[in-house]
Amino acid sequence: MPTATPQPAFVLVRPQMGENIGAAARAMWNFGLDRMRVVAPRDGWPSERAVAMASGAGRLLDEAGLYDDLAGALSDCTFVYATTARPRELTKPVLSPEHGMAEAAKRIAAGEKVAVLFGPERAGLENDDIARANTIISVPVNPAFPSLNLGQCVLLTAYEWMRNSGTVVHFEDDPRGDWATGREIEALAAHYEERLEAAGFFFPEDKAAGMKVNLRNLWSRMRLTRADVQMLHGIMRQMVRWKSR
Amino acid sequence: MPTATPQPAFVLVRPQMGENIGAAARAMWNFGLDRMRVVAPRDGWPSERAVAMASGAGRLLDEAGLYDDLAGALSDCTFVYATTARPRELTKPVLSPEHGMAEAAKRIAAGEKVAVLFGPERAGLENDDIARANTIISVPVNPAFPSLNLGQCVLLTAYEWMRNSGTVVHFEDDPRGDWATGREIEALAAHYEERLEAAGFFFPEDKAAGMKVNLRNLWSRMRLTRADVQMLHGIMRQMVRWKSR
Numbered sequence: 260m261p262t263a264t265p266q267p268a269f270v271l272v273r274p275q276m277g278e279n280i281g282a283a284a285r286a287m288w289n290f291g292l293d294r295m296r297v298v299a300p301r302d303g304w305p306s307e308r309a310v311a312m313a314s315g316a317g318r319l320l321d322e323a324g325l326y327d328d329l330a331g332a333l334s335d336c337t338f339v340y341a342t343t344a345r346p347r348e349l350t351k352p353v354l355s356p357e358h359g360m361a362e363a364a365k366r367i368a369a370g371e372k373v374a375v376l377f378g379p380e381r382a383g384l385e386n387d388d389i390a391r392a393n394t395i396i397s398v399p400v401n402p403a404f405p406s407l408n409l410g411q412c413v414l415l416t417a418y419e420w421m422r423n424s425g426t427v428v429h430f431e432d433d434p435r436g437d438w439a440t441g442r443e444i445e446a447l448a449a450h451y452e453e454r455l456e457a458a459g460f461f462f463p464e465d466k467a468a469g470m471k472v473n474l475r476n477l478w479s480r481m482r483l484t485r486a487d488v489q490m491l492h493g494i495m496r497q498m499v500r501w502k503s504r
Numbered sequence: 505m506p507t508a509t510p511q512p513a514f515v516l517v518r519p520q521m522g523e524n525i526g527a528a529a530r531a532m533w534n535f536g537l538d539r540m541r542v543v544a545p546r547d548g549w550p551s552e553r554a555v556a557m558a559s560g561a562g563r564l565l566d567e568a569g570l571y572d573d574l575a576g577a578l579s580d581c582t583f584v585y586a587t588t589a590r591p592r593e594l595t596k597p598v599l600s601p602e603h604g605m606a607e608a609a610k611r612i613a614a615g616e617k618v619a620v621l622f623g624p625e626r627a628g629l630e631n632d633d634i635a636r637a638n639t640i641i642s643v644p645v646n647p648a649f650p651s652l653n654l655g656q657c658v659l660l661t662a663y664e665w666m667r668n669s670g671t672v673v674h675f676e677d678d679p680r681g682d683w684a685t686g687r688e689i690e691a692l693a694a695h696y697e698e699r700l701e702a703a704g705f706f707f708p709e710d711k712a713a714g715m716k717v718n719l720r721n722l723w724s725r726m727r728l729t730r731a732d733v734q735m736l737h738g739i740m741r742q743m744v745r746w747k748s749r
Binding site: 404415451473486491498 | 560561727743
């Protein structure tokens with residue numbers, strides 16, 4: 260069963276190698292996409308090689324729609340994006356994957372049925388295919404080395420879908436951090452000051468105040484956890500114990 | 505010759521298959537990155553398989569730095585990101601590739617030397633590696649299918665670099681910070697480990713390795729300046745001197 264989340268269909272147009280179809284399935288499912296359509300795969304369907312490569316994402320292949328031609332694959336779609344590596348003769352809006360997927364998310368939220376086309380490995384989509392799309396998506400690559408393969412193009416587009424459709428889990432500052440309180444930091448600072456004073460660290464005397472400020476600044480700047488504070492206490496206690504052995 | 509554009513170094517830590525090193529080189533160069541460092545590749549160096557896979561990006565392999573250990577690879581770096589698939593026990597900020605690369609671009613614009621670590625194919629980075637990083641980058645994937653491989657992780661990170669490095673933005677982290685390099689942090693960590701070992705701090709023995717990782721993680725997490733490093737060396741030297749009085 261496909262997931263219930265509304266999402267674009269990714270349409271592989273005349274893909275050649277089964278391995279690449281499998282890799283595309285994995286790339287999609289990594290970012291929560293599971294509606295694949297396959298148009299006239301060169302080596303037939305189902306594809307053993309695709310299944311072998313897809314491993315954990317094999318369900319996408321089982322559930323993929325198979326079509327003889329692109330027109331059939333797009334029959335229920337209201338908006339179509341075509342991914343291309345190079346600019347084409349055809350006059351059409353060209354978006355980055357970022358803006359394309361952000362726009363797609365809005366269209367889908369508004370109830371549209373959206374498809375994204377990916378061309379065959381070697382040559383990419385033909386003008387005939389692109390003519391069926393409303394908008395072009397082009398990945399901005401190094402002009403000196405534009406060599407994305409099918410799986411990579413699917414990966415980046417799926418990634419941008421996840422990033423722009425609000426499904427991204429945003430990480431903040433590590434929430435598991437058991438941060439030390441001001442009181443604990445204060446006790447640590449006092450412990451070090453006391454022991455370092457006894458050990459003759461704050462020398463010469465006219466620099467002592469500045470050295471203490473620097474040390475305190477270090478403790479507060481480094482955002483210590485409780486475990487860190489315990490370790491730092493332990494280090495100092497151990498050095499004191501070692502001396503008195 | 506590497507391109508003149510300031511950029512992060514991508515560090516492959518103990519990569520296993522040459523093919524994946526080659527794929528990583530292609531992924532980097534697709535987005536204009538060409539500073540690769542390789543730490544202890546399993547199958548030796550240079551790697552024929554890497555060269556065959558890299559095709560048009562072979563120059564990155566010729567110019568890649570080869571290191572025996574991670575400390576060596578990071579010796580000139582002032583800020584280190586570690587890419588991981590899963591959250592770890594180590595407390596550290598976790599950023600998306602988007603936010604991580606935006607931040608990296610700002611750091612580099614401010615003159616810092618930045619590295620991004622990628623772990624070996626099967627197991628990813630170890631805690632020992634992550635302890636040397638300042639911040640974690642985690643790609644937000646489908647929790648039901650988190651299966652990005654090395655090349656894909658490099659691809660997405662490089663893509664975010666390109667997407668985010670065009671925007672020069674205000675740098676919030678204190679730009680006057682005279683940050684310590686990896687070599688200086690490494691020397692500090694070694695100094696503390698040696699002295700604390702002698703003082704009997706790493707006890708009981710079965711906890712010693714974990715304690716050392718936690719201590720190293722603390723040094724890298726707290727973003728030390730050169731002055732901090734000098735002060736911390738001074739603290740330890742003084743405690744040793746104090747004992748021998």
